[in-house]
Amino acid sequence: MHTIVIAGGGAGGLELATRLGDSLGRNGRARIILIDRSPTHFWKPLLHTVASGKRDPLMHEVAYSAQAAEHGFQFVCGEVLSVDRTRRTVSIGPFRSDDGQEILPARSLRYDKLVLAFGAVTNFFNISGAAEHAMTLDSVWQAELFRKRFLANCMHASSRRLAGASEGTIVNIVIVGGGATGVELAAELSHTVRTLAKYNVHTLDPDHDVRVSIVERGELLLPHLNPRLSRRAARYLRSLGVEVCTSTTVARVDADAVLDTNGTRHAADITLWAAGVEGPAVCTTLGLPMNRIRQIIVNAALQTPDDDSVYAIGDCSNYICPVKGAAVPPRAQVAHQQAMYLAEVLAKQPGTRSPDFQYRDYGSLVSLGPFAAVGSLLGAAPGREMLVGGVTARVLYALMYQKHVMALHGFIRMAAQTVVHWLRSKVSPSVKLH
Template identity: 40%
Template sequence: MTERKIQIVIVGGGAGGLELARRLGAKYGRKRHDIILVERNRTHIWKPLLHEVAAGSLDANLDEVGYRSHCHRWGYRFFLGTLEGIDREQREIVIAPLLDEDGSELIERHRIRYDWLVIAVGSITNDFGTPGAREHCMVLDDRAQADRFRNRLLNHCLRVSHTMSVDPTSDEHVRIAVVGGGATGVELTAELFNSAAALRYYGLETFDESRLQVTLIEAGPRILPALPEKLAQAAQDELEALGVRVLTGTRVTEVTADAIITGGGERIASELRVWAAGVRGAPILDHIGGLETNANCQLLVRPTLQTTLDDRIFALGDCCSCIDPNTERPVPPRAQAAHQMASAVFHNLIHVMHGRPLAPFVYHDHGSLVSISRFSTVGSLMGNLVGGRMAIEGRLARFVYVSLYRMHLIAIHGWLRGLGLIVIGRVNTIIRPRLKLH
């Protein structure tokens, strides 16, 4: 009789889920364990890079990771599908039907059993119920949305360029409003000017960054609240020097098909609107399988990252709410948190399968870094430096910022292949076009 394999199912192939699948596959292989990754996309792109994909300065085709080739290399299995439910009594997850582009059903609704389940589905943008935001704003939650924004951006740049070539005295602009002064909003805003400056080399001779009118809207008292006030002000000064209109302490009350309406009654006209003002868990997680969730549809977990009502289900990354005992506040939704949680779940799964006590997750805040495209980088590093916080900017900050992505590559590919991809990536920055225009 064939021995039944221990089946560990990971739902979500983002930074944390993919790293966990690689580490479990590398450790156990397929002899006595069956490691399964369920993901609704066919490829992985590091989410902090999506603003570069949206602006056209990064070609995702060169940086994405195909799950099927990755699983073959690292000894786990990949299932294309979307989580629809959890049957905790039967220890099965329910996968929604897989549909073709024309709506026809390719694979019917089915179930996958698990001995241990890890939910790592990430987050979606939180529009806080603002009227019109969902209908009239774009978000950058995945590559498809970033590609859609890039295509619309290029279309409007082409429109303005054509108008200028017909009538050089025209005062046409591409008007863009970005809601949210966190890292995503600030980085996207700066990257837009980097891309616009390069368009003149790709056939839009009459178009440059002066044809952008970008407004960054933040409800809080300042942008980049995760950074020290001095660095946040330095970033705002850099954006304003580029020509960005930065509005702080400004609440958005409504979004229409052609404008952002603020609490003060101002109407900010715009062809493109991006909402980057917060994150929340996907609606499907709301009490899925009877599990506890908070108001933001995040799964509540214990210090071991096990869900509060089921020891066999773990959650990590943005989709879970884990209280940091040092601050008594939820661990912030950052890539570094997902990486640390993946490592903690990896070790706790090993412990639980060997009957050893599980260790509580301890979050180490290594700081925040924000890249203002090629113009500047600012951030703070945490640790035993300068009383626990060291403010950095300029070349040092840029080096550390780039290193974060390099460490991500090593985490999902291993040292040998990861270092090889870093070298290839460096070569690509020299030989490939500055912009992706298709």
């Protein structure tokens, strides 16, 4: 049977597997196989809420096996290590338990069509000490690690203060990168600190004893947004007590500080690196053309130019939008549109001509904590941009996730889940306390 293998079950890959499973897999027209190194899916744009303790990942993850059973595709758990394009096989490493025991052996899978949807990883731009000392937000595991370290630092500083110590009583968090990830995390953290104080998890003064700073190389935060919105976001963050250091380039990261090129030392108990992404290392094993940040180059059909049986979507791909003359950004919106496009193209009979992929930019929204967001909406009128902020933008931002849930489970289940999460938020603390 014709076999379509999708490598990576993130924002793009899981939506694609679900659609193709429904259209081809269920009725036996093709075998759809999704491979992911994790047994569960979590929507990446929400990782900052896991890092701040606002969201319990267990309540929002999707078990790939359950999704596969419901939507007519097959799920294979394991890390894709390499692809042999001559023999059309994908090599998958063994799947191990947390204590290192091998649960599933190394395997290889044959494909007729392969869709690469590996996402991206943090790019440290070879800054000295960054990879060794900075934390990242590439996975649920890393977000949870950040949350636990943040909590431990607050509790430790609080106990030293109670013991009358003069040093180690302030918590310094430095976020490198003033894009959406850095801004969203900084805003959430300032709310988390206050909530933790309310529950006496620490006795620090949220306004003075926990210092969150953003270090950004450019003149403005959120460079992809209208400058008015960038300034508005910076003002809002400052009102929450976040220190915003723009036009500041990081030269080195130490275990306890970030040093900038002006020689200023930013004390850091935790450094979080959110300054850019690159394709994962596995992209280099494919022998396919890549750009300088290891993203696989694709044409207007999202196929790799050297091998029309291999496609790439989402953050691991490099597609130049002919209208803008620039690469589409690494965003969930792009991964979603590319998944929907391929779901239609791959469901057609072989040999049927398909239109080119066309990216439509609907704008961008950035959360500023539980009560605000900023963003711009495009597409209402050609060439016009509508700037939004405050609660309206926050509601629109929340709808982005609902749209993803709806793509996976349909409207009724999305609505039911939303009600369950809302009820849960009424009976439990608004952040994780332990």
